[in-house]
Amino acid sequence: MEPEKYQKGMKVLRTMGDPDGKMVAESLKTIEELAPGLSVSVVEFCYGDIYSRDGLDLKSREIASISALAVVGSKPQLMDHIFTGMVTGLTKREIQEILVQITVFAGFPAALNALQTAREAFELWDANAAGKQE
Template identity: 30%
Template sequence: MIEDELYDAGLRQRRAMFGKAGAEDQVEHTTDLNDKLQEIVTRNCFGDIWQRDGLEVRTRSLITVAMLLALGRSHELRIHINGALANGVSVVELREIMLHSYLYCGIPAAVEGIRTLDEILAQRDAGQEFPA
């Protein structure tokens, strides 16, 4: 792996969003099969794009959750909902993304999003009352 400023910045960003399990544990337990992909994710995704001026990290999280929901990428959606919460996105905002998605992505996407958010909140024991 190429470890440089971008890599270090990416590892810091991953740690801030996903904790040790999403940062050090991911890159320290690579194999010959996935080491290059982990380098690309750490350097290019989190060390470069997530560090750019123009959008705050919180806004990037909102956009990422919406795109993953629209694409039906449930595994990554779960990861990035946790990252969004770490980046200051509220549960109400996440719920509104899921509800809004039904207009443009369909009911199955909205159902999957709400189901995923509900599972994450249950794991975090973060129940919340919502306005109507």
């Protein structure tokens, strides 16, 4: 593990809506249980190398991530990136339009499945927001 790259990746993850690191720690623990060592690669490569690059802000990176995940049909990761997209400033309407846009390149099944996932993510987002207000 490269401590500097790992720390850089963790900083990006905290910036993306997990300032205390609890959600990230839980996700990384799950990855580590399934495939020892992979969590380090996720943090270092995905977030330390790619997400931390200059040229795009985190909101733009989330637009690209949501699009790609919707196309490949990766529901759990799509759900995660819809949440982080909203943390980085995307609105529900913008996310819906991103998913409508993919019909042109990926077809209706991919877009409709992704829109269903978005609905579930929005419901969880709203429920979480309501819980924080209580």
